[in-house]
Amino acid sequence: MSVTEKDLERILEAYPAKVKRNRKKHILIKDSSQEPQEIEANTRTIPGIITNRGCAYAGCKGVVLGPLKDIVHITHGPVGCGYYSWLTRRNKAKTPPDGKNYLAYCVTTDMQEKDIVFGGEKKLAQVIDEVVEIFKPNAITISATCPVGLIGDDIQAVAKAAQEKHGIPVMGFNCEGYRGVSQSAGHHIANNGLLEWVVGKGEMTAAPAKYSINILGEYNIGGDSWEIHRILEEIGYHVIAVASGDGSYEDLKNAHVADLNLVQCHRSINYIAEMLEIKYGTPWLKVNFIGVEATCQSLRDMAQYFGDEELIKKTEEVIAKELARIEPILEQYRKICKGKTAFCFVGGSRGHHYQKLFEDLGIETVLAGYEFAHRDDYEGRQVIPHIKVDADSKNIPELHVEPDPKFFKLRISPEKAEELKKKIPLSYYAGMNVDMKDGHVIIDDMNHFETEEFIRILKPDIFASGIKDKYIPHKMGIPSKQLHNYDYSGPYAGFNGAVKFAQDVTAMFTNPAWNFIAPPWKGKPLLEGQLQK
């Protein structure tokens, strides 16, 4: 099956004319003869479309800041936002010996009408005092929700005063829900803050071990990060900090000493990666630990970066050992998965990453897209200079960094860097589109209506997205996999994760409940032969 322009036309016909024109720009049928195909992304969501996008608060507190475990994250606003972002991302974290792991807590100022009328700064300051007393965290963040900006609460001032009072970092994030066009704005706001207030605040002056790296844009959903750590450490890497899965203020403040930054989720974290390079001279490498082939490739790219023969050899040894272990298992699952088709509509990077894992299993992704990506996530970073920044994104403050006089250190020479860039995605991400096959659909900000329509046309064997759209395909008889919270499963990263994913996905195909979706009171009386009379 594939989608024709005519199909597309028919689907969009359901919309008012203006909406139709708008949505059409967000949908591509991949055609390599037409390259480069431009897609519209990171623009305002159309009202009344049942989008899967969240808001700036969700991106800032929910995604980037939330997983930092030794920080208490205060949601300044009415109760809902704090509640709704309470542990819902399944970011896992091991409690360190000092016990400072506050992920299970949801802390909010729970603003009431009077706070809206008279201002919430005083209450916020009191809440910070109480939080310091109760938790004694290593740091505090304050994330603002919609009314805060509107009533003019100056959370930066409150943060500053509290920091002075308590002697721990207190960071304010103006991530009100109306900022930007999606959670992407929140990622940006969060990253700016982390770079400004956390990284470089540690005491380390040099990497404590060979092959010291940071992992950026990895959120340890379902334990992904642990599996990645397992592999990297077996090869001999030393992880300084993760932003931000199972991460901490304590680790992140020394992130400046690493010799390489890995970027897993390009969308949410590329800001930081770029700025770290400018400020500290640390290059970044786009990696993807989702999928067996992708993991192997990422490991090889890393080894190439360091260029050490021992490391390259060890990398190949580990890859060989892992493959020998998991391939026979995957082969069993492939028998069932092979030839099947998937929709892969997730977040801002997973929509691309998981195609690799599907591919490992012989599953072809026939429709893919992102909720909140920018054009570069589709088309590659080369388009960044050409992206027209719209009014909404302009309102997100840009952080301008310069080389740090104390810590800046060139890790590799510009020549070496240029040479490497020919072989590995150093400081580069090529985007999703290049990996899609002709005729397949690329779609930005897909909504419930489009989901339903594309399923009817393409009849995928599996639908990968989140909880909000999960039950539409389910009700249509299509297995549906949440790639936001993994349906309480995972990890799915690395080698063990691939096996786990293969197991889960295979189970969905073989779910015997599907056998019953043609009810027996319709169609032929199939049961009578079975009646023992």
Add this chain to the structure above:
Amino acid sequence: MSVTEKDLERILEAYPAKVKRNRKKHILIKDSSQEPQEIEANTRTIPGIITNRGCAYAGCKGVVLGPLKDIVHITHGPVGCGYYSWLTRRNKAKTPPDGKNYLAYCVTTDMQEKDIVFGGEKKLAQVIDEVVEIFKPNAITISATCPVGLIGDDIQAVAKAAQEKHGIPVMGFNCEGYRGVSQSAGHHIANNGLLEWVVGKGEMTAAPAKYSINILGEYNIGGDSWEIHRILEEIGYHVIAVASGDGSYEDLKNAHVADLNLVQCHRSINYIAEMLEIKYGTPWLKVNFIGVEATCQSLRDMAQYFGDEELIKKTEEVIAKELARIEPILEQYRKICKGKTAFCFVGGSRGHHYQKLFEDLGIETVLAGYEFAHRDDYEGRQVIPHIKVDADSKNIPELHVEPDPKFFKLRISPEKAEELKKKIPLSYYAGMNVDMKDGHVIIDDMNHFETEEFIRILKPDIFASGIKDKYIPHKMGIPSKQLHNYDYSGPYAGFNGAVKFAQDVTAMFTNPAWNFIAPPWKGKPLLEGQLQK
């Protein structure tokens, strides 16, 4: 309320004439002016009466042997009997360091039709072999069920051969269900075996500590024995063996060295107590650890027996300490319990023992009786010589013992014994009747019909018996307490047990469900006032 002879007549009128005559002899209305009042007991159960009595197998394997934890008890017979006696008595036992605790196991030869036709001896021998191999127990018992005796399986011969083969005691018990008139026959059979095959087989020649005692007829239901141990050991007693709650072959084989045998359940164990006295010279003392006053009295009697001033003093200290602790708690419960009435129809000793505990709480027992007691349990041991042994009981072999040439030792002089007997129940039990108040009912082998009738007349506030008759009073709106398995509660012995019992009983009186037993659609429209209209 009380029962008149006329009431009694009316109840019994429901029976055929012969049955009426029979049952009448089993029911007394206590009248101290008529003393001694004779009751018929331990005679054949009337067929078709819904009795609560069990069989010889139940008494032998179920009650006496079952709790011995380091022995594997094989039920030789079809599957049912083994299954039905599987842990149902809630005899608790702590697993010793060597791990030999087999109480959770039900082992049976599960005889099939062919075993009935061709004989089950061979299968039994094979099962013993397997049991030795699987469990490596300290000893094995074989309990025969109905068909075994009928088809002529010689379990004694099988036991003997197995004992020689495996070098551990293998003991056969001919406790077929049809022997005797109730489980009482089984107690007798079990006790004979234990005395003949276990006691005296240990290596000890003298008591290992001062105040060494055995506890006989205590089955550690719900942990009773542990509470009794706690108290005795605090006073300074050393318990050699318990027959048979949390007991073991290993302990029981040295029971001959104790200086005193305590008899808790007179009915089930007095055989052993008597024989131990004859064979080893150890006197026995009737105790009752059910009830606060009873426990204190028993402790004082024990101290008197040993006659040591230190012990007497320590006894009083412990009693004082315990009473100071529990009395304020009991007092709270008494407020609710006081003035209430009970039926107490249990087993062969509890029917008497629990009256003491009820009395502690201010509850008067207005009807009491036993399932399987003998006349002496009602009227006192002085009637034993006058009891006419009927045909059924005659079939239970009597064990005749003589002083053991090696171990017999007179613990106290005959003179001292006589003197003590005036003060404490040494070798004596006065029976239940003496403690009952005039006008109250004493009933032997009460059945479901009589239960219902007496409840209608006497309207007790609580009914204490077992699971089989529990739900009759429940359905009549009367709280009902199982004193066989304590409704999964307990312990009820000793001081802590009294508190636990008070708590449980009080809860039954205050069960708010009773408030609803008059359904609202009958009687006045009591709800309308509550309707907020």
Add this chain to the structure above:
Amino acid sequence: MKKETPNFRNVTENPCHMCMPMGGIIPFKGIEQSMVILHGSQGCATYMRRHIAEHFNEPIDVGSSSLNEKGTVYGGEQNLKTGLDNIMKVYRPKLVGVLTTCLAETIGEDIERITSDYLRDRGLEGFPVVTVPTPGYGDSHFEGYWFTLTRIVTKLTQRAKRHSRVNVIVPNISPADIREIKRLLELMGVEYILFPDFSETLDRPFEKPYQKIPAGGTRTADIKVMAGSAATIQFGMTVEDSMSPGRFLQTEYDVPLYNLPIPMGVENTDLFFACLKEITGKEMPASLRLERGRLLDAMVDSHKYNFHGRSVIFGEPELVFAVTKTCSENGIFPVVVATGSRNSKLPRLLKGFLHELEIETRILTSSDFTQIRKNSREMGANIAIGSSEGRYLTEKEGIPLVRLGFPIHDRVGGQRLLSVGYTGTTMFLDRITNTLLENKLTNYRSSMYQKYYKNYHAAVPTH
């Protein structure tokens, strides 16, 4: 695929079945105003009453002829007659069942002759006394139940005018399950004779005054005309023909027999409705289609958890069969399926659909819990489904137990457990899924740590 694992041992260690008369008592409790007496030692009746009462939390009045040693020599005729006298006088039943025990059978008591004599002597000709030879060594309680049903029908049913009602013969399921089957029949507008109906008698509402024999039960007048029914639906796939009341009615009176599995799971329940449609021509009403749809919806949603289930299913063959089917439909792979009964139909029936699952299933008959436990461990079972005795699987092997069947004595509400029909199946599945989830979440951290964090932790310098 599946394989049968024989039990080579002589010893029965922790039995998974009870004796035949135990199974014979239940059916009599499902007939209106009926009483039952066991001919044998009184301990049999006492033990069985104890166990049945503990499960149902109801008074279970069962008489005994209280045979003693003398009876073993001279026969128990007089005892049985006296017993009958007393029961007739005190309970005034409309029907009496007489079951034998090991003792009566071993000494060769002819209860049919004795009871005939009794009725004649007492001038009670025509009073229904149903005799059932149920030696404890004969078969398990499962066979005792079915054989008793067959004897009741054999005794009571008479050639009758054809009528439109449908006989519905149920196995030893919970009173709530029976009520649910009645609700389904009523929703379908099917007139029925449900037998035996212990839905009210063994799950009695609180009511005053107390009645010795509770209201409810199949009416004997209805049993009498089962021979004239339009058809028999019998939930007894695993029942041997010789003890199948439905087969008897078919052979003797030409009542068409639809022998079906317990309506648990989609396919089994569909089969029930397809069968009702075939018999009566009636369609499933919309409300039931909604119930079915909700079950399917639940099955689709819960599979992500269920497929981690590796189940050990044990108990009476008929229930085991239905549960195994239901588990299979939901990806809760049955890795051990066991019964204490010798039943030979069960393995054959199971193989009929288990071959579709690409897993090994161990099918155990004449089994005991020691064998079940060993096989569960070997097969990596992580959820047990069956009676309370399965708690040893939890205690010793850490396998959580979803209680179902008889007896349940360490939890309340066994008599109220609903598991049949679309809605009952949904409830059953939710119990399973939530038990898997509970177990997973409880053990989640430690196992995540074991699998993924251990190495990480070991390799990371503490700082």
Add this chain to the structure above:
Amino acid sequence: MKKETPNFRNVTENPCHMCMPMGGIIPFKGIEQSMVILHGSQGCATYMRRHIAEHFNEPIDVGSSSLNEKGTVYGGEQNLKTGLDNIMKVYRPKLVGVLTTCLAETIGEDIERITSDYLRDRGLEGFPVVTVPTPGYGDSHFEGYWFTLTRIVTKLTQRAKRHSRVNVIVPNISPADIREIKRLLELMGVEYILFPDFSETLDRPFEKPYQKIPAGGTRTADIKVMAGSAATIQFGMTVEDSMSPGRFLQTEYDVPLYNLPIPMGVENTDLFFACLKEITGKEMPASLRLERGRLLDAMVDSHKYNFHGRSVIFGEPELVFAVTKTCSENGIFPVVVATGSRNSKLPRLLKGFLHELEIETRILTSSDFTQIRKNSREMGANIAIGSSEGRYLTEKEGIPLVRLGFPIHDRVGGQRLLSVGYTGTTMFLDRITNTLLENKLTNYRSSMYQKYYKNYHAAVPTH
């Protein structure tokens, strides 16, 4: 006796309530062919859909006007109108609900005016758009739910001819509970208008083809005539008059109001039937009397376990009230009763019967889980009853949780949990009792050992 424990802290640590628009979404899901749109940031709709979907396992389509920074300055009128356009076009609803959020309220959006303009502009006069001001800082989701009901009735209901139907207004209970209430009404032969009816829409059966808006829900035509009903039964004892649809119908249209607790527990359920009888004169049928009798029987039997229960009950005031009553009836002493709502009626109502229990009960309003946890520990609670968030009580304090209410996201079947009526109460109680039993038996050995064996063991020489 009970006492109220104020929460003196400013910080809300682990909230026990959600925001007002969350509660406002549910009622619209219970009206046939209705859609709902939130006027505000799109994150609100996304977060709430996520949470509702996770509980019900259903698609939850909720629109958003997706206001952005520009909208905060110039107002969101155009966004809302565009949003309405899109929803009307794609979903073709028969009714649209418009809820506000923090943002819209803070900038002072007049949604009533905007939507009136919209309908006029589009020539849709008469199309029912129900606007509900639900600022996130206004009240909790509980008040959001009730206020929305009131707004719907205010908007849709018109003076109507008297008819014999009875309005039945239900709180945020499970779809299964709603179905049960309908079954009870049907058994009583009462014609009713149940509002809002999300029993099918939020627990959709699997069926093809997929429908964007599921079948089911209260018919708008029925809501229209609620003003002519014989009476209103509203399960809303804890609802303020200002957000009580029943009170509105009474005041505005003289429909007699019977404001009752959720029919959970004997007394509350009796009250429901007494009320139905008062309104319609109809008697409870025999089958329901049997259900009541079985509940009483279960209560009598289970009390020996239940009285060890010391419960912490938390969640929405109305459910908390009914559960507390049910626990009290069963001796499961409520030691902590908490809600995140500011509700002032709840404490008063609780005191109405808690004074009869001779225990201390801590009643917490505007509470959070940190306060609940602290009080539970201090009061020795051993069973928690409420939503999934209570799992922290299990994890941190070892208090097992019986899941009830909204949301339940770490177990399946929250939408199918049956807890109302006599039978539902029995099921609820069995869940409680068995959780107590499970917990007791799991901890039994260690605690028995602690209490009784330790000293013994220490004193006995090993030999």
